Amino acid sequence: xxxxxxxxxxxxxxxxxxxxxxxxxxxxxxxxxxxxxxxxxxxxxxxxxxxxxxxxxxxxxxxxxxxxxxxxxxxxxxxxxxxxxxxxxxxxxxxxxxxxxxxxxxxxxxxxxxxxxxxxxxxxxxxxxxxxxxxxxxxxxxxxxxxxxxxxxxxxxxxxxxxxxxxxxxxxxxxxxxxxxxxxxxxxxxxxxxxxxxxxxxxxxxxxxxxxxxxxxxxxxxxxxxxxxxxxxxxxxxxxxxxxxxxxxxxxxxxxxxxxxxxxxxxxxxxxxxxxxxxxxxxxxxxxxxxxxxxxx
Amino acid sequence: xxxxxxxxxxxxxxxxxxxxxxxxxxxxxxxxxxxxxxxxxxxxxxxxxxxxxxxxxxxxxxxxxxxxxxxxxxxxxxxxxxxxxxxxxxxxxxxxxxxxxxxxxxxxxxxxxxxxxxxxxxxxxxxxxxxxxxxxxxxxxxxxxxxxxxxxxxxxxxxxxxxxxxxxxxxxxxxxxxxxxxxxxxxxxxxxxxxxxxxxxxxxxxxxxxxxxxxxxxxxxxxxxxxxxxxxxxxxxxxxxxxxxxxxxxxxxxxxxxxxxxxxxxxxxxxxxxxxxxxxxxxxxxxxxxxxxxxxxxxxxxxxxxxxxxxxxxxxxxxxxxxxxxxxxxxxxxxxxxxxxxxxxxxxxxxxxxxxxxxxxxx
Numbered sequence: 001x002x003x004x005x006x007x008x009x010x011x012x013x014x015x016x017x018x019x020x021x022x023x024x025x026x027x028x029x030x031x032x033x034x035x036x037x038x039x040x041x042x043x044x045x046x047x048x049x050x051x052x053x054x055x056x057x058x059x060x061x062x063x064x065x066x067x068x069x070x071x072x073x074x075x076x077x078x079x080x081x082x083x084x085x086x087x088x089x090x091x092x093x094x095x096x097x098x099x100x101x102x103x104x105x106x107x108x109x110x111x112x113x114x115x116x117x118x119x120x121x122x123x124x125x126x127x128x129x130x131x132x133x134x135x136x137x138x139x140x141x142x143x144x145x146x147x148x149x150x151x152x153x154x155x156x157x158x159x160x161x162x163x164x165x166x167x168x169x170x171x172x173x174x175x176x177x178x179x180x181x182x183x184x185x186x187x188x189x190x191x192x193x194x195x196x197x198x199x200x201x202x203x204x205x206x207x208x209x210x211x212x213x214x215x216x217x218x219x220x221x222x223x224x225x226x227x228x229x230x231x232x233x234x235x236x237x238x239x240x241x242x243x244x245x246x247x248x249x250x251x252x253x254x255x256x257x258x259x260x261x262x263x264x265x266x267x268x269x270x271x272x273x274x275x276x277x278x279x280x281x282x283x284x285x286x287x288x289x290x291x292x293x294x295x296x297x
Numbered sequence: 298x299x300x301x302x303x304x305x306x307x308x309x310x311x312x313x314x315x316x317x318x319x320x321x322x323x324x325x326x327x328x329x330x331x332x333x334x335x336x337x338x339x340x341x342x343x344x345x346x347x348x349x350x351x352x353x354x355x356x357x358x359x360x361x362x363x364x365x366x367x368x369x370x371x372x373x374x375x376x377x378x379x380x381x382x383x384x385x386x387x388x389x390x391x392x393x394x395x396x397x398x399x400x401x402x403x404x405x406x407x408x409x410x411x412x413x414x415x416x417x418x419x420x421x422x423x424x425x426x427x428x429x430x431x432x433x434x435x436x437x438x439x440x441x442x443x444x445x446x447x448x449x450x451x452x453x454x455x456x457x458x459x460x461x462x463x464x465x466x467x468x469x470x471x472x473x474x475x476x477x478x479x480x481x482x483x484x485x486x487x488x489x490x491x492x493x494x495x496x497x498x499x500x501x502x503x504x505x506x507x508x509x510x511x512x513x514x515x516x517x518x519x520x521x522x523x524x525x526x527x528x529x530x531x532x533x534x535x536x537x538x539x540x541x542x543x544x545x546x547x548x549x550x551x552x553x554x555x556x557x558x559x560x561x562x563x564x565x566x567x568x569x570x571x572x573x574x575x576x577x578x579x580x581x582x583x584x585x586x587x588x589x590x591x592x593x594x595x596x597x598x599x600x601x602x603x604x605x606x607x608x609x610x611x612x613x614x615x616x617x618x619x620x621x622x623x624x625x626x627x628x629x630x631x632x633x634x635x636x637x638x639x640x641x642x643x644x645x646x647x648x649x650x651x652x653x654x655x656x657x658x659x660x
Binding site for chain 2: 187189190192193194195196197198199200203207208211212
């Protein structure tokens with residue numbers, strides 16, 4: 001009788017005290033997790049608060065003093081956006097990141113399909129060579145690529161072209177590797193059934209493989225988005241004109257000019273950070289699923 | 298509808314694996330042919346060659362009058378039912394059925410008509426909006442069949458379609474497929490490792506082993522006149538008893554017992570030199586308990602080991618001249634463990650094989 005009551009209590013807490021009791025049972029894990037999360041968040045919170053504080057306050061006291069004397073201003077954001085061209089840099093970041101995410105996504109998923117399910121000579125060797133390219137560091141390409149872009153006479157270095165192509169090229173080995181290993185786990189019968197039903201390779205890719213691989217493709221998309229958005233090095237090298245430089249470059253310039261103006265830097269940094277945070281939080285379901293891609297089916 | 302012809306077809310993997318070895322077989326228009334054999338015998342490979350999922354190494358494959366060696370699967374006018382069903386998990390039952398038709402650019406109202414018709418035949422009307430994961434195994438199996446029949450192909454290929462079902466559902470679906478074949482009359486090639494499925498469903502059965510065709514014939518033909526030891530042992534359940542004997546003129550010596558033969562069996566024994574080893578085979582269900590009188594039957598003594606009661610029948614395991622013999626007898630014979638009995642096999646039910654070539658010596 002008591003045992004039965006126990007299970008009812010555990011499965012459906014009705015009163016407040018029951019809920020509290022249940023929470024207490026789980027609390028050690030939750031407290032520890034919460035604590036770790038909080039420690040990780042402290043610098044971010046610090047930047048967020050600093051970005052809203054007047055410069056004079058910022059120089060005099062630490063950001064935690066807002067607890068006793070809260071004083072906020074939007075002035076830092078106004079200066080960063082209007083005076084320092086952060087708005088244009090934000091637009092540039094978007095203009096660089098979206099194509100540099102979509103292009104490798106399309107090319108890598110198609111290549112991955114071919115390497116997984118289309119029979120052609122030297123298929124596995126090709127795949128091995130592509131995987132080997134994962135080991136090529138980005139720095140190796142700087143001089144030859146910039147020279148090639150410049151000498152091509154296409155003006156790629158003065159518009160977004162060069163940075164799109166460079167990001168795409170460096171993203172492909174990993175994308176192909178990840179997606180091919182996911183696609184290959186799809187049941188063979190399914191692909192063959194579609195083939196007998198009359199689907200071409202393009203048809204199988206579009207109607208069977210892509211819909212069944214959304215978590216893996218989305219995970220790779222998020223990876224690539226975050227990578228490009230946060231990238232500084234490639235942007236410095238391949239986006240050489242001031243008017244096309246992304247926010248990461250702009251923040252380093254601010255660092256040089258206003259090394260002591262923490263509140264300006266904080267506002268700029270927070271603008272850089274907020275987009276990946278939104279992307280990650282809104283798509284985290286796919287991200288967590290996709291991280292398992294290829295390892296556990 | 299169409300015939301399917303294997304013309305000296307080979308399928309090799311690398312240099313030393315021959316999955317299908319010189320297969321020569323003609324399947325008539327509207328025929329239900331079962332390819333049967335133990336796993337690894339090449340039956341599924343042969344089927345996949347017909348589907349176009351495997352390339353042929355040598356020889357020709359014809360569907361109707363057309364050589365299809367290099368024709369893509371989608372242009373062969375075939376439909377295949379997979380062992381795993383291979384339903385598209387992200388599509389509803391309706392879309393699964395309509396998928397092949399959409400790809401063939403058939404207009405919407407025709408697709409709708411054909412999908413509903415197939416769903417009607419298979420009792421799937423209620424499930425058209427569901428996804429495969431919300432269906433039971435039997436329902437999924439019917440969707441897989443439905444996907445094949447909506448296409449109205451000239452040949453159905455079925456790769457062990459019942460092996461994922463439980464025993465009861467298997468019997469039920471077996472009948473359903475047979476009924477479907479009677480109704481549609483489409484040429485069907487059906488692969489199974491289960492000889493009961495082969496016997497109950499096939500117009501003709503083709504027994505394969507190690508890539509080689511062993512025998513093709515009607516179920517009764519295979520049961521009555523197996524051409525070799527393998528087919529004799531594979532077809533029929535419980536399987537045939539085999540025992541070693543020695544030729545002695547028209548007769549055979551079975552340990553101490555002399556088996557007196559007549560007719561074709563006697564001629565077979567006579568064809569062997571005296572003292573040469575000869576293998577005899579007889580089915581459990583053909584064994585009787587000798588009741589003293591003569592008649593044209595061979596008889597030998599045996600001692601009962603184990604009796605398995607099956608209801609109206611009993612499976613008797615007995616020792617005869619050092620061989621284990623299984624006999625299927627009506628339960629009312631009241632045979633008990635430890636009994637010594639005289640067993641008899643009607644002369645025309647006795648098979649005689651050459652132990653070296655493993656081929657039959659009768660007929």
